[in-house]
Amino acid sequence: MRPGLLALALWAMVPLVLSGQVVVSAERDLDFGVVFRGVPSTVDPTDAVKAGRIVVTTPRNVQFRVSFSVPTLLQGSGSATMPISIGNGDIAARFNTSSFRYSLNPSSMYLVTMGRGYITFEYGGTVSPRTTQAPGAYAGPIIMTVSVL
Amino acid sequence: MRFPMLAAATLLGAGAVSAQSASITARANVFTPLVVTGAQDLDFQNVFPGAAKTVGVAAPSAGRFDITGQANAPVSLTFALPTNLTNGGNTLPIGSWTGCRNATNTATACTTLTPSATATNASFGAAGTMFVFVGGTVTPAPSQSAGVYTGTVQLTVAYL
Numbered sequence: 001m002r003p004g005l006l007a008l009a010l011w012a013m014v015p016l017v018l019s020g021q022v023v024v025s026a027e028r029d030l031d032f033g034v035v036f037r038g039v040p041s042t043v044d045p046t047d048a049v050k051a052g053r054i055v056v057t058t059p060r061n062v063q064f065r066v067s068f069s070v071p072t073l074l075q076g077s078g079s080a081t082m083p084i085s086i087g088n089g090d091i092a093a094r095f096n097t098s099s100f101r102y103s104l105n106p107s108s109m110y111l112v113t114m115g116r117g118y119i120t121f122e123y124g125g126t127v128s129p130r131t132t133q134a135p136g137a138y139a140g141p142i143i144m145t146v147s148v149l
Numbered sequence: 150m151r152f153p154m155l156a157a158a159t160l161l162g163a164g165a166v167s168a169q170s171a172s173i174t175a176r177a178n179v180f181t182p183l184v185v186t187g188a189q190d191l192d193f194q195n196v197f198p199g200a201a202k203t204v205g206v207a208a209p210s211a212g213r214f215d216i217t218g219q220a221n222a223p224v225s226l227t228f229a230l231p232t233n234l235t236n237g238g239n240t241l242p243i244g245s246w247t248g249c250r251n252a253t254n255t256a257t258a259c260t261t262l263t264p265s266a267t268a269t270n271a272s273f274g275a276a277g278t279m280f281v282f283v284g285g286t287v288t289p290a291p292s293q294s295a296g297v298y299t300g301t302v303q304l305t306v307a308y309l
Contacts, residue, residue: 024171032177034308041177052173074177084175093155102155113154127177135219139176147168 022064024146028053030123038131045092045124046101052123054144056112063113064148066121068106071140074127080134086125086142094120111149180219181277185306189213191283196241199291205284206249207256212283214304215254220277223309225268226250231300234287241298245286256282264302270309 030052035041043050056064070086092101093110096117104110104121112119123142191212196202204210218224228248233240249259252274262269264283273279283302 021167022169024169026171026173029173030175032175034180035177036180036182052175054171054173071175074175076179082177082179084177086175095155111154111156119155123173123175125175127175129177129179133179135179135181137176137178139174141172142175143170143172145168145170 021059022062022146022148023057024144025055025057026053027055030125030142032127035127035129037129037133040126040128042126043124045090045122047124050124052142054121054123055118056121056146057118058114059116061113061115062148063111064146066110066112067145067147068104069141069143069145070106070125071142074138074140076134076138077136080136080138082130082133082138083128084125084140085128086123090124090126092122092124094122180222180308181217183216183218183224183306183308185304186215187212187304188215188280191285191302193287196287196289198289198293201286201288203245203284203286206247206259206261206282208284211256212302213254214281214283216273216279216281216306218273218277218279218306219308220273220275222277223270223272224279225270225307225309226262226281227266227268227305227307228264229266229301229303229305230264231302234298234300236294236296236298239294239296239298241293242288242290243285243300244288247284248281250279250281252276252278252280254280 031050032041032043045051071084073081074084086106088105089103091104091106094101192210193202193204234243246264248262248264250271251259
């Protein structure tokens with residue numbers, strides 16, 4: 001390979017290495033499915049089908065902090081909204097293949113220290129359709145921010 | 150050996166080298182509650198000893214259930230049916246149940262179904278209405294005692 005091409009290839013690889021330190025992947029939405037007026041519906045973070053899931057993968061020893069932004073209302077058609085609660089204990093974290101779950105509070109910030117591997121964040125919550133809730137689909141964003149220290 | 154650690158962070162003195170976010174969606178689908186109404190009784194009117202009588206689904210005296218629910222949603226229809234109508238201690242056999250359903254309140258061009266304890270699957274139309282018509286046959290014995298005989302036909306509807 002000619003030196004000029006080698007230099008270009010190395011330069012191109014640097015951003016990939018840096019951004020590859022920690023990978024945050026949205027794997028599954030939190031899906032309450034069908035709910036009915038006036039009947040609250042809860043999804044446990046351990047629910048294998050309905051719970052939301054975000055996975056953080058690290059290729060080396062790393063320390064990062066995690067913060068959450070969760071909705072209090074889901075948005076429906078037009079101006080329709082539906083209350084949702086994602087509170088203390090509605091988020092769980094598991095390291096790698098461990099079955100042990102850390103129970104988290106979305107209003108707190110967490111410091112994570114781990115080696116190579118991944119950590120799975122699982123999201124549950126409760127929606128509380130009003131007795132006059134308009135039928136239709138409702139949705140809202142759950143955002144998790146990972147800051148590598 | 151290093152163990153992973155997760156702790157609530159109360160002191161965040163270290164500046165972040167990089168940050169990234171991921172977003173998932175919380176979603177729910179609000180359905181219109183199911184409402185099932187026994188709108189019209191199945192009425193065999195006058196029958197005579199030894200003479201079976203059938204009421205078809207399109208007859209004016211056929212039974213009818215009116216159902217409202219979520220537009221286009223699939224549901225199951227399950228019946229609890231009597232084998233006899235009763236008048237005190239006397240019984241009048243009933244059977245050969247027939248049924249059909251339609252999105253509008255007419256038995257014309259309706260979709261046939263067999264009322265039974267085994268669920269029948271169906272779907273609402275765009276209007277979120279369903280009409281279920283029920284017919285059957287009573288078979289009075291030659292020695293059938295005179296009187297008014299009644300029984301209960303129950304329809305249970307559930308979202309799938």
